[in-house]
Amino acid sequence: MNARPLPPSRDLRLVHVDARDRRSIISLRPGGPSFGGEEIAICAGPCAVESREQIVATAAAVAHAGANVLRGGAYKPRTSPYSFQGLGRDGLTMMREAADLFGLSVVTEVLDPRDAEIVAEFADMLQIGARNMQNTALLRAVGETGKPVLLKRGLAATVDEWLLAAEYIALTGNEKIVLCERGVRSFDPSTRNLLDLAVVPLLASRTHLPTIVDPSHGTGLAGLVAPMGLAAVAAGAAGIMVEVHPDPASAVSDGMQSLTFAEFESFMESMPAVAAAVGRRLPKHYAGSLNATPPS
Numbered sequence: 001m002n003a004r005p006l007p008p009s010r011d012l013r014l015v016h017v018d019a020r021d022r023r024s025i026i027s028l029r030p031g032g033p034s035f036g037g038e039e040i041a042i043c044a045g046p047c048a049v050e051s052r053e054q055i056v057a058t059a060a061a062v063a064h065a066g067a068n069v070l071r072g073g074a075y076k077p078r079t080s081p082y083s084f085q086g087l088g089r090d091g092l093t094m095m096r097e098a099a100d101l102f103g104l105s106v107v108t109e110v111l112d113p114r115d116a117e118i119v120a121e122f123a124d125m126l127q128i129g130a131r132n133m134q135n136t137a138l139l140r141a142v143g144e145t146g147k148p149v150l151l152k153r154g155l156a157a158t159v160d161e162w163l164l165a166a167e168y169i170a171l172t173g174n175e176k177i178v179l180c181e182r183g184v185r186s187f188d189p190s191t192r193n194l195l196d197l198a199v200v201p202l203l204a205s206r207t208h209l210p211t212i213v214d215p216s217h218g219t220g221l222a223g224l225v226a227p228m229g230l231a232a233v234a235a236g237a238a239g240i241m242v243e244v245h246p247d248p249a250s251a252v253s254d255g256m257q258s259l260t261f262a263e264f265e266s267f268m269e270s271m272p273a274v275a276a277a278v279g280r281r282l283p284k285h286y287a288g289s290l291n292a293t294p295p296s
């Protein structure tokens with residue numbers, strides 16, 4: 001008898017590329033952002049929600065530059081327990097308010113299965129961070145909300161481990177899953193992580209789920225974000241996720257990898273040509289007023 005374990009890919013029953021006759025397109029709302037179609041999704045915003053002013057200003061700037069999803073952490077998975085842990089529920093309400101002012105959708109991280117329902121009330125997409133990719137209780141909890149899930153690659157996760165984590169979510173009956181490459185641990189401290197762009201075409205051959213790329217965590221260096229974001233789109237990514245802050249030098253987290261508003265705008269200006277070269281297009285520009293002020 002052959003005692004060797006089955007290769008993990010044999011257990012990819014729902015997310016395997018052959019499980020569906022076409023590639024999945026994940027929409028956050030009708031007519032809104034979608035992942036996996038001709039249009040790419042642009043998720044941008046601060047690492048952490050720090051204040052109402054910060055998130056509203058950032059939402060205005062990224063909407064103006066052409067983003068369609070506001071990112072930002074209300075619950076932050078910090079390496080040190082002494083670092084800022086996020087504004088929690090207040091951060092969620094600020095983010096929802098800021099996004100609604102400028103017609104954006106919201107993606108934000110869930111850290112604890114007990115928070116999945118409350119985050120799902122405010123967000124359009126729930127993010128599983130790299131540190132939690134194999135937290136199976138959390139994967140089930142976010143799956144059960146029925147909301148689209150952004151599943152980041154673990155710090156040192158193989159493609160099979162990552163896809164099996166997606167399979168956990170899919171098993172809840174929720175197959176609205178988008179994968180996010182955000183770099184893996186490497187031997188070289190020159191960049192924060194090693195951004196693995198080869199997984200974008202590789203995953204397209206393994207799963208019907210779309211993949212986006214986060215060049216901010218993937219490199220850790222603001223100067224590398226635009227070139228690697230463009231390269232991600234050229235490689236076929238369904239979207240990008242980028243950290244943007246009104247004043248990166250004073251950001252409470254990840255300032256080194258955050259773009260200023262001007263840097264994000266010029267990055268976005270270079271995007272349509274690259275997208276067009278691979279048969280993709282950018283979301284429609286936000287047409288509303290950019291001077292909206294939040295109710296006080």
Ligand code: PEP
Binds near residue numbers: 047073129130152182
């Ligand atoms: C984030 O997106 O803010 C984040 C914490 O990313 P990651 O889980 O990829 O480290």
Ligand code: MN
Binds near residue numbers: 047048217243
């Ligand atoms: Mn961050």
